[in-house]
Amino acid sequence: MTDMTGWSVERLHEDHAQALRVTSVLYDSETEHQRLRVIENPTFGRVLTLDGVVQVTERDNFIYHEMMTHVPLFAHGAAKRVLIVGGGDGGMAREALRHPLERVTMVEIDAGVVDFSKEYLPAISDGAFDDPRLDLVIADGAAFMRETEGGYDVIIVDSTDPVGPGEVLFTDHFYGLAKRALAPGGILVTQNGVPFMQPEELRGTMRAFSALFGDTTCYLATVPTYAGGPMAFGWGTDGLARETSPSDLAARVAASGLDFGYYSAAVHSAAFALPGYVARLLA
Template sequence: MTDMTGWSIETLHDGYSQAHRMDRVLYDSQTDHQRIVVFESAQFGRVMTLDGVVQVTERDNFIYHEMLTHVPLLAHGAAKRVLIIGGGDGGMAREALKHPVDLVTMVEIDAGVVEFSKEYLPTISDGAFNDPRLDLQIADGAEFVKSTSGGYDVIIVDSTDPVGPGEVLFTDHFYGHAKRALAQNGILVTQNGVPFMQADELAGTLRAFSSLFADAYAYVAPVPTYQGGFMAFGWGTDSQARGVDLETLMRRAAAAGIEGDYYTPEVHKAAFALPAYIRKLVP
């Protein structure tokens, strides 16, 4: 929501809000799926909100995007086909395409998000939409994973919170279809919010993952605009990729030319060392 003094006030969590001063509104439109607003912030550069909830900012998006791509891709070590569900701003594709992959399929439900991101948030995608390895599909992600022939080495679910269009991406049925879309030893990672505020979100995903995967776990990173402490990412695979050693990660990152602004192989390993209050959510 916005108020009369030019502040964007996010009320995602009951009894708690955060506000960003909108120094200049660049875009404000209602699509068939959601209300999209882009504004300039003194602290975070350009900010995009969907239905009043911050989705991405120029200044801190690198943490979120690097951790949802480099962790599974470098843990896998030989990924050639990547599927991104959501990610219409292009940031996830930007990071995935830094790897020596053959194909990144991005399935975004809202064409409006893609088009305005190209115009108003070009630094987020940083040319990813022009990469010939990117296959952009404007479609429902849940329906896509249900019907795809699969064979993806890594699937990244870059969803909104489990309300509105993003709600279906947190269901057992969706996770089951995503599992079938993975190649052998593939890895599924998901955005699971801030457990201090949204414990049920991560707990529900990991309950589903524990019935689907040999290794169902989570890892974390602090993203400043996602308030409430660590943000959590779900992790599901039938491989031993979570246990890859530091030296191997360092070698793979160097070979791929991955030099993150947040991600390092050391951070990769440390991200799976969960605080006790988050560890208790793992079945």
């Protein structure tokens, strides 16, 4: 929502709010699934909100998108097929397609998010929607997962918070379907919110993952527009990707020739070092 003083106030948490000053409103529309708004802020540039909650900004989206894509892709080391559930702004596809992948399938429930992201947030997708390796599917992610033949090396669940359309993507049933859709040695990563503010979100995912995968944990990244501390990304695999040595990881990153704003081999390894309050949620 936006109050009378020109601030966009997010009340995702019942006893905590954050606000961004609005210099202009570029888009404001109600779709079948949610209210989409694009505002401008002096620090973060263009900001996308869904039902009043900040989803992505021009200035800091690189942190979130780099860490959700490059951590599993470099850890895997030989991924060819990637599935992104959500991610309608195109940022996750943008980062994934920097790798020599054969195919990236992106399943987004709301065509309106894709359409207006192309028009109002083109810098976030940066041409990803025009890449011939991208297969864009407008469908419910849970329904798609039930019907897919699978064989994905990496699955990235770039969901909203577990309310509204995104709620089904946090269920044990959905995670079970996602595991079935992985190729041998495949990796599932999930957006799990800010554990200091949303501990049950991470705890629930980790409980489900521990029943499904041989290797389960989470890793962290600090994204300025997501208030309350570092954000957690769930990690589940039956493979040995997390045992990739720091030297092998560094060699893979160097060989890629890619340049990053946040990710590096050192940050990759450090992201799995969890503070006590987060580690206890996994226990």
